[in-house]
Amino acid sequence: MSREEMRELQSERLKQLVNHVYTNVAFYRRRMDEMGVKPEDIQTIDDIFKLPFTYKNDLRDHYPFGLFAVPMKDIVRVHASSGTTGKPTTVGYTKNDIENWREVLARCLAMAEISSDDMMQVSYGYGLFTGGLGVHYGAETVGATVIPISGGNTRRQLQLMADYGSTVLACTPSYALHLADALAENGYSLADMKLKIGVFGAEPWTENMRLELEKKWGIKAYDIYGLSEIMGPGVANDCECHTGLHVHEDHFFPEIVHPDTKQPMSDGQEGELVFTTLTKEGIPLLRYNTRDLSTLNRDKCACGRTTVRMKKITGRSDDMLIIRGVNLFPSQIEHVLLEMGETSAHYMLYVDKINNLDTLELKVELDEANMMDTIRDLQNLSKKIEHALNSAIGLSVKVTLVEPKTIARSEGKAVRVIDNRKK
Numbered sequence: 175m176s177r178e179e180m181r182e183l184q185s186e187r188l189k190q191l192v193n194h195v196y197t198n199v200a201f202y203r204r205r206m207d208e209m210g211v212k213p214e215d216i217q218t219i220d221d222i223f224k225l226p227f228t229y230k231n232d233l234r235d236h237y238p239f240g241l242f243a244v245p246m247k248d249i250v251r252v253h254a255s256s257g258t259t260g261k262p263t264t265v266g267y268t269k270n271d272i273e274n275w276r277e278v279l280a281r282c283l284a285m286a287e288i289s290s291d292d293m294m295q296v297s298y299g300y301g302l303f304t305g306g307l308g309v310h311y312g313a314e315t316v317g318a319t320v321i322p323i324s325g326g327n328t329r330r331q332l333q334l335m336a337d338y339g340s341t342v343l344a345c346t347p348s349y350a351l352h353l354a355d356a357l358a359e360n361g362y363s364l365a366d367m368k369l370k371i372g373v374f375g376a377e378p379w380t381e382n383m384r385l386e387l388e389k390k391w392g393i394k395a396y397d398i399y400g401l402s403e404i405m406g407p408g409v410a411n412d413c414e415c416h417t418g419l420h421v422h423e424d425h426f427f428p429e430i431v432h433p434d435t436k437q438p439m440s441d442g443q444e445g446e447l448v449f450t451t452l453t454k455e456g457i458p459l460l461r462y463n464t465r466d467l468s469t470l471n472r473d474k475c476a477c478g479r480t481t482v483r484m485k486k487i488t489g490r491s492d493d494m495l496i497i498r499g500v501n502l503f504p505s506q507i508e509h510v511l512l513e514m515g516e517t518s519a520h521y522m523l524y525v526d527k528i529n530n531l532d533t534l535e536l537k538v539e540l541d542e543a544n545m546m547d548t549i550r551d552l553q554n555l556s557k558k559i560e561h562a563l564n565s566a567i568g569l570s571v572k573v574t575l576v577e578p579k580t581i582a583r584s585e586g587k588a589v590r591v592i593d594n595r596k597k
């Protein structure tokens with residue numbers, strides 16, 4: 175499609191979208207009324223700048239279904255990602271949304287040259303997380319044979335990969351690296367595997383990591399990007415040129431805005447990535463700020479595709495940690511500690527990478543008013559906190575209780591995280 179044709183399609187879809195949200199979502203009607211913008215003010219895609227932004231907090235404030243634009247009887251599926259208050263960000267899909275998701279995912283997989291000749295091991299988590307089911311539907315659409323193994327259980331992953339002859343692995347890049355490193359200790363070598371392609375995403379990873387994975391596995395590794403609020407995996411994917419990720423801009427219109435001023439930025443300038451869902455029915459979003467940092471490039475790609483490319487994401491403008499593909503905010507830890515009320519709220523989170531897997535250790539100060547007498551009591555309390563954290567955030571955390579006033583206080587903003595993965 176030429177840029178002009180694309181702009182016409184986007185303009186048409188934007189007009190429909192704005193009518194849809196203005197009529198069906200009280201939140202957007204209120205926002206637009208406050209700004210003095212009417213649906214008829216939006217005539218082309220260039221008018222998008224007149225529309226309000228949407229932030230993660232808006233989804234939280236309307237938890238669980240307040241931003242849905244269709245009656246529940248038209249929602250055929252929900253997904254969710256973890257949130258700061260223990261309330262997950264919840265999204266809903268109509269039948270059409272699921273069809274569009276399938277379509278964009280199939281485009282991503284076709285970009286990675288995956289076809290009906292492939293046996294695809296989907297090792298993203300299945301469940302409320304969008305990774306497993308999202309990639310699954312796309313894989314079926316391109317006709318690949320899907321192995322819906324979900325995440326975890328390294329030995330079994332390798333066993334099935336060898337026995338079934340998987341040709342494609344879809345999982346987070348960190349898990350792909352862990353699996354590669356686990357080959358030998360599980361009695362396998364590359365010669366036992368038929369893997370050709372990797373479809374990796376859900377967390378930031380560098381170009382060097384991509385090359386490392388290609389070398390370790392003897393495969394071609396592709397980057398798949400997405401987020402639950404916009405759809406899930408499949409918003410963008412890189413082609414064989416690896417010069418940025420092609421955004422499916424007929425469905426997801428991207429913009430870059432300045433992290434502080436939120437003013438639109440030009441192509442090539444780095445800022446926060448913002449998406450408008452041009453075709454979504456269930457929970458359509460206007461100008462959703464992802465906080466992911468990127469740049470846009472509208473030049474035609476050497477692969478021949480004309481869609482806009484976003485630069486590979488290696489960071490976010492806020493402090494969200496991604497641990498084994500799961501989103502984590504330090505405030506979630508604080509929430510659990512305060513809820514339990516058995517320690518002080520002074521804590522430090524240590525993030526590390528051991529054998530290529532992310533690990534978390536939490537040091538928490540004991541409450542002076544509530545000191546423990548025996549080692550057994552201390553052990554019981556740390557186990558209890560570990561358990562509470564695991565059920566709240568879905569991650570295992572090693573908890574170490576320390577003496578009061580041993581964790582450094584800050585004079586400015588508190589430092590809550592020491593991320594040794596970045597060293």
Ligand code: DLL
Nearest residue numbers: 255305375376377378398399400401402406407487
């Ligand atoms: O992680 C969706 C997904 C699943 C994408 C499987 C790719 C593969 P959320 O849990 O909502 O959704 O997290 C979205 O993860 O805003 C980015 O910060 C980060 N992220 C996702 N894909 C990439 C990527 C899924 N390829 C958040 N590179 C996003 C860098 C990524 N960061």
